[in-house]
Amino acid sequence: xxxxxxxxxxxxxxxxxxxxxxxxxxxxxxxxxxxxxxxxxxxxxxxxxxxxxxxxxxxxxxxxxxxxxxxxxxxxxxxxxxxxxxxxxxxxxxxxxxxxxxxxxxxxxxxxxxxxxxxxxxxxxxxxxxxxxxxxxxxxxxxxxxxxxxxxxxxxxxxxxxxxxxxxxxxxxxxxxxxxxxxxxxxxxxxxxxxxxxxxxxxxxxxxxxxxxxxxxxxxxxxxxxxxxxxxxxxxxxxxxxxxxxxxxxxxxxxxxxxxxxxxxxxxxxxxxxxxxxxxxxxxxxxxxxxxxxxxxxxxxxxxxxxxxxxxxxxxxxxxxxxxxxxxxxxxxxxxxxxxxxxxxxxxxxxxxxxxxxxxxxxxxxxxxxxxxxxxxxxxxxxxxxxxxxxxxxxxxxxxxxxxxxxxxxxxxxxxxxxxxxx
Amino acid sequence: xxxxxxxxxxxxxxxxxxxxxxxxxxxxxxxxxxxxxxxxxxxxxxxxxxxxxxxxxxxxxxxxxxxxxxxxxxxxxxxxxxxxxxxxxxxxxxxxxxxxxxxxxxxxxxxxxxxxxxxxxxxxxxxxxxxxxxxxxxxxxxxxxxxxxxxxxxxxxxxxxxxxxxxxxxxxxxxxxxxxxxxxxxxxxxxxxxxxxxxxxxxxxxxxxxxxxxxxxxxxxxxxxxxxxxxxxxxxxxxxxxxxxxxxxxxxxxxxxxxxxxxxxxxxxxxxxxxxxxxxxxxxxxxxxxxxxxxxxxxxxxxxxxxxxxxxxxxxxxxxxxxxxxxxxxxxxxxxxxxxxxxxxxxxxxxxxxxxxxxxxxxxxxxxxxxxxxxxxxxxxxxxxxxxxxxxxxxxxxxxxxxxxxxxxxxxxxxxxxxxxxx
Numbered sequence: 069x070x071x072x073x074x075x076x077x078x079x080x081x082x083x084x085x086x087x088x089x090x091x092x093x094x095x096x097x098x099x100x101x102x103x104x105x106x107x108x109x110x111x112x113x114x115x116x117x118x119x120x121x122x123x124x125x126x127x128x129x130x131x132x133x134x135x136x137x138x139x140x141x142x143x144x145x146x147x148x149x150x151x152x153x154x155x156x157x158x159x160x161x162x163x164x165x166x167x168x169x170x171x172x173x174x175x176x177x178x179x180x181x182x183x184x185x186x187x188x189x190x191x192x193x194x195x196x197x198x199x200x201x202x203x204x205x206x207x208x209x210x211x212x213x214x215x216x217x218x219x220x221x222x223x224x225x226x227x228x229x230x231x232x233x234x235x236x237x238x239x240x241x242x243x244x245x246x247x248x249x250x251x252x253x254x255x256x257x258x259x260x261x262x263x264x265x266x267x268x269x270x271x272x273x274x275x276x277x278x279x280x281x282x283x284x285x286x287x288x289x290x291x292x293x294x295x296x297x298x299x300x301x302x303x304x305x306x307x308x309x310x311x312x313x314x315x316x317x318x319x320x321x322x323x324x325x326x327x328x329x330x331x332x333x334x335x336x337x338x339x340x341x342x343x344x345x346x347x348x349x350x351x352x353x354x355x356x357x358x359x360x361x362x363x364x365x366x367x368x369x370x371x372x373x374x375x376x377x378x379x380x381x382x383x384x385x386x387x388x389x390x391x392x393x394x395x396x397x398x399x400x401x402x403x404x405x406x407x408x409x410x411x412x413x414x415x416x417x418x419x420x421x422x423x424x425x426x427x428x429x430x431x432x433x434x435x436x437x438x439x440x441x442x443x444x445x446x447x448x449x450x451x452x453x454x455x456x457x458x459x460x461x462x463x464x465x466x467x468x469x470x471x472x473x474x475x476x477x478x479x480x481x482x483x484x485x486x487x488x489x490x491x
Numbered sequence: 492x493x494x495x496x497x498x499x500x501x502x503x504x505x506x507x508x509x510x511x512x513x514x515x516x517x518x519x520x521x522x523x524x525x526x527x528x529x530x531x532x533x534x535x536x537x538x539x540x541x542x543x544x545x546x547x548x549x550x551x552x553x554x555x556x557x558x559x560x561x562x563x564x565x566x567x568x569x570x571x572x573x574x575x576x577x578x579x580x581x582x583x584x585x586x587x588x589x590x591x592x593x594x595x596x597x598x599x600x601x602x603x604x605x606x607x608x609x610x611x612x613x614x615x616x617x618x619x620x621x622x623x624x625x626x627x628x629x630x631x632x633x634x635x636x637x638x639x640x641x642x643x644x645x646x647x648x649x650x651x652x653x654x655x656x657x658x659x660x661x662x663x664x665x666x667x668x669x670x671x672x673x674x675x676x677x678x679x680x681x682x683x684x685x686x687x688x689x690x691x692x693x694x695x696x697x698x699x700x701x702x703x704x705x706x707x708x709x710x711x712x713x714x715x716x717x718x719x720x721x722x723x724x725x726x727x728x729x730x731x732x733x734x735x736x737x738x739x740x741x742x743x744x745x746x747x748x749x750x751x752x753x754x755x756x757x758x759x760x761x762x763x764x765x766x767x768x769x770x771x772x773x774x775x776x777x778x779x780x781x782x783x784x785x786x787x788x789x790x791x792x793x794x795x796x797x798x799x800x801x802x803x804x805x806x807x808x809x810x811x812x813x814x815x816x817x818x819x820x821x822x823x824x825x826x827x828x829x830x831x832x833x834x835x836x837x838x839x840x841x842x843x844x845x846x847x848x849x850x851x852x853x854x855x856x857x858x859x860x861x862x863x864x865x866x867x868x869x870x871x872x873x874x875x876x877x878x879x880x881x882x883x884x885x886x887x888x889x890x891x892x893x894x895x896x897x898x899x900x901x902x903x904x905x906x907x908x909x910x911x912x913x914x
Contacts, residue, residue: 086532088523089713089722091514100511109509111544113536121534121555128551132544290512299512354805360791361784364805368783371859371893379811382777382787384802388845392804392815422811436794470794 070216072248075133076107079125081141081150082224083116094139094229101237106250106303107135117141122153126219130157134217135243137233140224142207144186150221151192151210158214160194168199172206200236204228211242218246249305255314257298257321259328260337260483264291270324271298278317285317293472294479295337327487337482338366344489345376345426350454352485353424354380355393355414357405358432358448363478378424383414393417406431406443408461411451415459428452428481432464434473448477454488493639495671498556499530502548504564504573505647506539517562517652524660529673529726530558540564545576549642553580557640558666560656563647565630567609573644574615574633581637583617591622595629623659627651634665641669672728678737680721680744682751683760683906687714693747694721701740706733708740716895717902718760750910760905761789767912768799768849773877775908776847777803778816778837780828781855781871786901801847806837816840829854829866831884834874838882851875851904855887857896871900877911 078099080092092114099109110133115122122141129136141150155162168191173183190207193199200209200220205228210221220236220243222229236243259267268289278285278300288299300317304310322329331340345352354363361382368377381392386405389395395413403409414429432448439445444465451461462484466476501522503515515537522532533556538545545564552559564573578585591614596606613630616622623632623643628651633644643659643666645652659666682690691712701708701723711722723740727733745752754763768775777786784805791800804815809828812818818836826832837852855871862868867888874884885907889899 084711086522086535087711088519088526089711091516091519093514096511096514099509103511110541111536111538111548112509113534115534118533124551124555125534128547132547288507288510288512356784359788360796360800361779361787361803361805364784364807365782365788368805368807369894369897373783374807374861377783377807379805379807380784381804381815382784382791382802384787384791384797384800388802391845422814438797471792474792 070246071134073107073134073218073243073246074248075110076102076135076137077110077129077133078112079122079129079136079138080112080114080224081117081122081138082114083147085114085140086116092139094224094226097226097230098137098139098233101233102135102137102243103252103301105237105244105247106252107243107247117147117149119149119153119156122149123157126154127157130214130217130219135220135246136217137220137222139222139229142190142209142221142223144184144189144206148189151189151194154210154212154219154221155194158194158212158219160196160212162192163195164188164191165193165199166191168193168208171208175206198242200232202228202232204231211236218243250303251305251307251310253302253304253307253310253314255300255311255318256332256334257300257318257325257329258331258334258336259296259298259325260294260330260479262296262325262328264289264296267296267298267325267328271321274320274324275300275317281313285314293475327490330483330486337479337486339370341482341485341489342367342370342373342376344486346372348489350425350489351376351378352426352428353378353418353422354427354481355389355418355429356380356382357384357389357414357430358434359430359474359477360384362474363428363430363481366478366482378422380418380422389414389417392421394420404443406433406447406449408449408451408463411449412459412461415451415453419453426452426454426485428485430477430481432473432477434470434477436470446473448473448480450477450481450484452481452484452488454485457488460484460488493669494557496530496557496641496666496669497671498533499525499558499560500533500552500556501535502545502552502559502561503535503537503647504540504545504561505537506570508537508563509539515562517647517649520649520653521560521562521656524656525558525560525666526675526724528660528667528670529675530666530670540570540572542572542576542579545572546580549577550580553637553640553642558643558669559640560643560645562645562652565613565632565644565646567607567612567629571612574612574617577633577635577642577644578617581617581635581642583619583635585615586618587611587614588616588622589614591616591631594631598629621665623655625651625655627654634659641666673726674728674730674733676725676727676730676733676737678723678734678741679755679757680723680741680748680752681754681757681759682719682721682748683717683753683902685719685748685751687712687719690719690721690748690751694744697743697747698723698740704736708737716898750913753906753909760902760909762793764905764908764912765790765793765796765799767909769795771912773848773912774799774801775849775851776801776841776845777850777904778812778841778852779803779805780807780812780837780853781857782853782897782900783807785897786851786853786904789901789905801845803841803845812837812840815844817843827866829856829870829872831872831874831886834872835882835884838874838876842876849875849877849908851908853900853904855896855900857893857900859893869896871896871903873900873904873907875904875907875911877908880911883907883911 435445858868
């Protein structure tokens with residue numbers, strides 16, 4: 069019986085991944101897939117199309133970990149060197165696999181093309197290796213058993229790599245069968261309206277005790293614009309009890325975080341609010357000034373949003389606030405376009421002229437220009453009314469540049485709709 | 492005289508960079524900065540907070556290249572191990588630099604706080620090393636001369652790392668002084684409306700001859716959603732002549748690509764169109780259906796856009812097309828909301844009701860639902876009129892999912908405005 073595979077390193081091959089425009093993103097998917105079968109990624113690297121360097125990095129990785137995954141460099145051209153470098157490092161000869169050649173030739177023939185001679189390179193595999201079918205491309209993957217260790221070569225394009233690796237990590241796959249019986253179990257929780265440190269302050273007394281548990285629950289807090297996520301993971305061979313422990317743990321966090329916790333199933337806020345509107349049979353209209361269409365754009369990014377989004381006005385100029393929303397020009401003159409009375413009048417205009425169930429308005433100073441001592445950049449007024457409930461108007465101040473002010477404005481409005489519909 | 496530094500490797504330290512949520516993005520900035528002083532990045536890696544592993548990776552890098560840059564792991568806590576690992580690998584003792592301790596203590600005192608004892612760790616440097624000031628944080632950088640090679644340790648947060656590395660690569664900086672006299676010179680060119688392979692087909696006969704030139708011009712074609720970029724780079728010690736060669740080369744490409752080339756100074760299409768509108772003193776209004784506000788959002792993402800964007804209507808429902816744009820409901824019944832006559836009527840409605848100089852309308856099937864045999868998902872009709880020029884209506888079909896259809900619709904409209912204003 070061989071010892072289970074517990075550790076891995078990833079080597080992404082391709083000179084284009086060493087410039088200042090492109091990152092290797094495959095490693096995120098690989099880290100996640102390996103984690104689900106309990107394999108820990110110890111390090112990862114990127115190498116240019118340099119046979120000697122790839123061979124050196126690979127040989128060093130193989131000294132350190134149980135599994136080495138190499139991605140990219142399996143194409144048919146001269147600068148696709150991963151096969152050769154791995155064969156060099158392992159002292160294996162490359163031989164042509166006739167079955168692969170036949171498959172590649174067939175792929176070309178289906179498109180009415182002869183197989184270019186260079187593609188024969190893609191059928192070369194180290195002696196003793198197993199080829200892995202690639203449903204979405206011509207380059208097969210390669211699996212090598214090397215002295216109780218496992219080496220996997222996968223093509224670089226994500227749509228080719230992802231199903232191939234998922235198959236290897238699924239129950240019957242070659243990586244899953246060699247991994248230990250432990251699996252990584254995960255649950256998540258999304259919040260909005262609280263800063264990362266505020267979430268941590270609330271969550272820390274709760275999750276710190278889980279660290280001492282057996283097995284321990286690991287907690288990761290991740291801030292994305294307008295949203296703070298809490299991810300809980302647990303390594304265990306017992307799926308049912310692990311899930312139970314995680315759900316109980318998440319429940320404690322949800323209780324502590326209260327209304328700030330808006331989702332436990334991965335949906336983002338525009339989707340969560342959209343689903344609430346759909347379930348309640350409500351329609352929405354918006355009047356946007358400083359956000360310039362961002363709120364409606366985010367809502368309509370969600371497929372099927374035409375069921376509840378009627379539309380709205382981007383009243384970027386004061387002229388449009390008056391002409392299309394009926395906001396009294398004298399009101400704007402007296403209080404300024406960024407004021408609670410103008411925001412309220414924008415909602416009133418929407419209600420009178422569109423009559424959606426939920427009417428919201430945003431007006432503010434997104435910057436970089438336009439700020440005053442009284443209303444500095446980041447000052448945003450939001451107003452909303454749901455059916456015949458009272459009008460709600462809030463003045464916010466958001467930090468960050470133009471883009472962050474705009475994003476946080478829309479996030480605040482969506483969150484307010486959610487809370488009003490929940491409450 | 493020492494030999495110049497020509498090659499580098501980067502090691503990013505931090506277990507959080509090995510999960511499935513975060514990538515090391517510092518390496519993009521580092522690659523660009525090093526390239527400007529003619530230093531080539533040969534490989535890069537990410538290591539968890541493991542002293543032995545960091546030391547091993549570092550020692551191996553130092554065997555291969557002239558410069559090793561390590562980022563992260565310079566904080567004050569127990570899992571900040573970069574200093575220790577590098578000292579281990581070089582066989583150097585860590586000693587406290589009193590000047591650094593004093594600086595860190597001063598940073599805390601300015602905020603009225605005593606320096607926590609752990610922060611003294613940040614003042615530990617390998618004997619003989621030089622500390623590098625960090626204007627935006629408490630962790631100083633460290634520069635070590637190791638047997639004609641250079642080792643640089645920088646803090647992980649981008650706002651700390653970036654000014655520190657930029658200083659090292661500027662004319663008087665320690666990296667620039669040790670680099671060769673060659674510099675990397677760059678120019679770029681953005682196109683829209685052509686696919687990546689189409690751009691390559693046009694550009695290839697031109698750039699292939701530059702490869703044979705001395706020094707050769709390197710050409711990179713990079714596709715981003717709705718835009719294909721061509722980047723030309725040239726290594727040379729002669730700045731003036733290099734720039735001249737690159738500008739001439741780019742001129743040839745601009746001529747060959749014709750109207751598809753919209754920018755040579757890095758501005759994106761919404762900014763280019765915005766600048767054209769501002770220069771000509773024109774205003775814009777938009778009526779958006781399937782794009783749901785995306786066009787106006789992209790235009791108003793640009794600071795100062797209130798000078799030319801009046802605003803518009805997100806007429807996501809047919810009701811709003813009729814009520815706010817005056818589109819005859821019978822027209823929608825007869826031809827469907829996604830039709831050239833309805834798009835034209837939307838523009839007409841905008842002109843009558845807002846009267847901007849440039850009026851544009853978008854209506855289409857973004858998907859995933861709503862497609863028919865006649866008008867499949869991806870069918871988008873755009874219409875626009877500039878002042879009293881004739882109305883222009885186009886039916887497009889865009890591939891990709893909902894997000895790509897929406898983005899390409901707005902890109903097509905922006906590009907059409909640009910061409911009409913240029914022509």
